[in-house]
Structures are given as C-alpha cells and as structure tokens.
Amino acid sequence: MNPADEILDIVDENDEVVGQAPRGEATARGLRHRCVFIEARDPEGRIFVHRRTSAKAVFPSYYDMFVGGVVGAGETYGDAALREAGEELGVPGLPRPEPLFKFLYEDGEHRWWSYVHQVRCALPVRPQVEEVAWHAFLSDGELEHRLGDRLWVPDGLEAYHRLRAFRAGRAGRTAGPAA
Template sequence: MTPSDEILDIVDEHDVVVGQAPRGEATARGLRHRCVFIEARDAGGRLFVHRRTPAKPVFPSHYDMFVGGVVGAGESYDEAALREAEEELGVFGLPRPEPLFKFLYESAEHSWWSHVYQVRCELPVNPQVEEVAWHTFLTDAELEQRLDDWEWVPDGLEAYHRLRAFRAGGAAS
C-alpha cells in the first residue's frame, strides 16, 4: 500500500467524522481530514527542523519546524502523534507527546484539523529518508532568523505562530 492509498477519516468543520477516503483522494479533492504537528526538542532544548523531500505530494522541498502527518482512519490524535514522531525522527521509545491545542487549518487548496504537540527527544535521531531530505536542531533564536529566508510549509508556519501565541498566554486559535 502506498501513502496515497492510506484511508483517512473525513471530518466536518467541528471535527466530526462524516466519511472516509484514500489519502490521495482527500488531498486531490481538498477534503477536510486530521493531522498532527509535533514540536520535537533535543536534550538542550533545541528544535528539530527539517526540509521535506522533493517527492512529498504536499509542500515538497519546504522547510518545517514540526514532525507529523495525517491521522489514519480510526486512529486517535494521540496515537498518530507518537507514531509520526517516531517514524519521522527514526527513533523508538519516545515519551508520549504532550497535547497542547487544536486548530482548523484552511487554505484555498487544503483543510485539516490540526492537533499540536510537544515532545522531548533525547535519543539520537535517524530521520526517515522518504520524509526528510535534510535536518538540524536550532535554537529558538536561530529559527527566528530563518523564518523570512526559508520556504516553510504554510500549515506548519501557522501552527508555529499559534504555538508562540499559546505560550505567551494568548489564544492559539
């Protein structure tokens, strides 16, 4: 089975399941589904940042400050967060990612409910080559310096700004 064949729950504007569709169809038709975003920091508090591979069907070769992905049909956000973090970082035995907040991401082409998590990854990473073309760990200041210079995934950039507001005591949505 290819990633585009993976079955996803299709959800409404309230995140209630209204059907199912293969991932490729959900992406092509802009059907609202579920995703997870996990902020992964190393033992020193630096943030895992990576560039997606050119083969990615959504936002190829863009930079991202989150690991994550789609939530499979019948899978919980929490289950998807741990699975995606371990897969993309290439580690096993991570602590369960801590849920922070949820928001609806919408653009002209895409719509998904997005649950944002954080996790500490003190294990050596071995990122999944199908997902990650390049990676590093950056301090918050180093990341801020690159926000205007690198082409970031738009959903991750929105999640990042909402996370900053959330941590500053404001609303994430």
C-alpha cells in the same frame, strides 16, 4: 502500501467524522481530514527543523519546524502523534508527545484539523529518509532568524505562530483533549 491509498477519516467543521476517503483523494479534492504536528526538542531545548523530500505530495522540498502527518481512519490524535514522531525522528522508545491545542487549518486548497503536540527526544535522531532530506536542531533564536530566508510549509508556519501565542497565553486557539 502507497501513502495515497491510506484511508483517512473525513471530518466536518466541528471535527466530527462524516466519511472516509483514500489520502490521495482527500488531498486532490481538498476534503477536510485530521493531521498532527509535533514540536520535537532535543535535551538542550533546541527545535528539530527539517526540509521535506522532493517526493512529498504536499509542500515538497519546503522547510518545517514540526514532524507529523495525517491521522489514519479510526486513529486517535495521540496515537498518530506518537507514530509520526517515532517514524520521522527514528528515535526508539520516544515518549508519548504531549497534546497542546488544535485548530482548523484552511488555505483555500488544503483543509485539516491540526493537533499540535510537543516532545523531548533523545539523541541521536535517525530521520526517515523518505520524509526528511536535511535536518538540524536550532535554538529558538536561530529558527526565528531563518523564518524569512526559506520556503516554509504554510500549515506548519501557522501552527508555529499559534504555538507561540499559546505559550504566551494569548487567545486564538481551539484547545481540547487529544482523543
């Protein structure tokens, strides 16, 4: 199936379903939908970082420190996180990602409820070639050092800063169960 044809739940400002639309239409019209972000770390605690392929409809060729994607119609955040992490990392038997918090991402053009998860994955990873053009595992310090010298996906960058605040125990997040 063409990813643009995937049916998504369209949600309101409270993350309640108000309709459905194909992914391509939701993106083109800026309809609010649901996404998952999964921070994947290797057994040494390094973060999976990658560059998106140039064929991606949203933020092509940008760098990201999360794997993830849209939540399909009727799919739970938790199920989407497991599916997306498994697909993008190419790791069989991946444990279910742990839900951390969710927030509403809005940048004027894009709007989606975003649920941030974390997972440890065994090596080697075999990233999905349709999604990932380059990848590496970086320490927290290496990632911080590279934040200023690359084009990072803006929603992932916001999720990253919110995750750091979450871990530091600061406010500025919307927590809830991974439905």
